Amino acid sequence: MQICQNLHCSNPFNPDSNKFCMSCGHSNFGKLLGNRYRVLKLLGEGGFGKTYAAEDTGRFDDACVIKQFFPQVSGTAALTKAAELFKQEAKRLFELGENHPQIPRLLAYFEQGSSLYLVQEFVQGQTLLAELHQQAFSEEQIQQLLVDLLPVLQFIHDRNVIHRDIKPENIMRRQKDGKLVLIDFGGAKQVTQTSLARQATGIYTIGYAPSEQMAGFASPASDLYALGATCARLLTQSLATQDANGNLCDRLYDPYNAQWLWRERLQEKDITISDELGQIIDKLLKHVARERYQSAAEVLQDLNFNKAKVAPSLSPQSPKVIKVIPKFKSSLFQSSQVSNTLPLKTFEFDVITVDTRGKEISRNRSSAQFFEEELGSGITLEMVSIPGGKFMMGSSLKEGHEREKPQHPVKVSGFFIGKYEVTQAQYKAIMGSNPSKFKGDTRPVEKVIWNEAIEFCEKLSHKTGRTYRLPSEAEWEYACRAGTTTPFYFGETITSNLVNYDGNYVYASELQSNYRKQTTPVGSFLPNAFGLYDMHGNAWEWCEDYYHENYQGAPMNGSAWLTAGDGIYRLLRGGSWYNVPSYCRSANRICAGVDNRNLYISFRVVFSK
Structure with missing residues (x-):
């Protein structure tokens, strides 16, 4: 079905069965707006005009949007002036769209009958x-x-x-x-609806x-x-x-x-x-x-947390003073051989790679070493050995946001990191409480503020005699990438069969998929090549670093960046069940206040000698 092309009629019209609109009798056979654009359906209308979905027959039937405006002026001179102003406004819109990726491109403008038209790029989304x-x-x-x-x-x-x-x-x-x-x-609405004075x-x-x-x-x-x-x-x-x-x-x-x-x-x-x-x-x-x-x-x-601004005072509802400095010092790892005195075990897993459509193109069997911490009552914490190495941190010029740049080389010493995000059972074993909204012993703990994650590390360190802490941002990305350079450790994209995120959105050419609207038990999906689970999606993970707006001046040795930044805001990595896929990329980074308590924020811990 199409829409009648009578400018004052928007009733359905079936070109296969009749060439005249059954409502107004208008002949629609072979007619195109601007001799090029085939109207498909009415998207909306108001006092200024109508908006249509259309096809550009001069450009392989590409989808486009046509905006039809009705000048609210009368008289030849006034209409001519309105058309000239409309042309000027169209030129401004053209220049905006051509020079900024978040403004739809203007493809054409024209006059037909007593109406003025803009043809714009069709933006798929909601x-x-x-x-x-x-x-x-x-x-x-x-x-x-x-x-x-x-x-x-x-x-x-x-x-x-x-x-x-x-x-x-x-x-x-x-x-x-x-x-x-x-x-x-x-602007175009304004030109067509106002008097010239x-x-x-x-x-x-x-x-x-x-x-x-x-x-x-x-x-x-x-x-x-x-x-x-x-x-x-x-x-x-x-x-x-x-x-x-x-x-x-x-x-x-x-x-x-x-x-x-x-x-x-x-x-x-x-x-x-x-x-x-x-x-x-x-x-x-x-x-x-x-x-x-x-x-x-x-x-x-x-x-972006004005560097000259003092730390904001607490609201009256805040239960306690916020501390932003951990009691233990983050250390640079001295050796990649951090595992030589620990009773290590080995586990095996599959590692897969997908193409831009989300289709599996390879699958390999791999293995990794880990040790277990006993937390009491049969609850354990599995810590996976990550070998030291070098990698390119951040996004390339063609990918990501300015906050992920410049891409730069980083050398990381070996360390251990949690196989999973800290679970609710593990958190309760150490902290004695469970703040999570989505309850389940094997689900990641969420609604944990940064200082509570730090406190968990301190109590875990006291219990085990080993120094646990949050990962540095460099360690986190190195562990997430696991030797890959693609946007995701699965390859060019992700699907909801691989990651817990908002599957209503896509990253590359994959199909829309499932949106679970909550966390899932840790280990529900395949791991990366280091044997780590849920580094993409499920829950955001706290890092130790202060927030900086980009990587200018960032450490290149894998340590946390704790200078010249805003200590009130800390890094979050990995995306969550709530986010679109682009937020789950290996290089994506956001920040939050240390007292930000949300149902998609969790953490995992790191240990090194």
């Missing part, structure tokens, strides 16, 4: 609104959203472009790589736009306000709606007092977020524009 309907966003997801989108906003603002309509339905997560893409810029007015969505934008004075700070409103709604899963009489209902904003109530909604849901993120959102949502952040770069500076 909007954040669709994700929000599934569940509220976590603090980590909001932080990552800001990290992904703020550079895009800075890019467009530097080019004197204001988006004007930032909201969850205009932010799309691209399926192939999980990146957020900013869609549906308001009032070019500054008009485009906004109630519930996201600040008062100055609704009064016709949009600025970069207006986009930042809308981004703050988007974050607040994603955190609280609270959207503005209309009642049966068309009245606006919004539990997140009190218009009488011009006050946002997002903190109250979180409190009702018994959800807490860090004071740092809360302050950022509050500043984004300041009613007076001059009191807000004035640029996306300013927000990024705060989000």
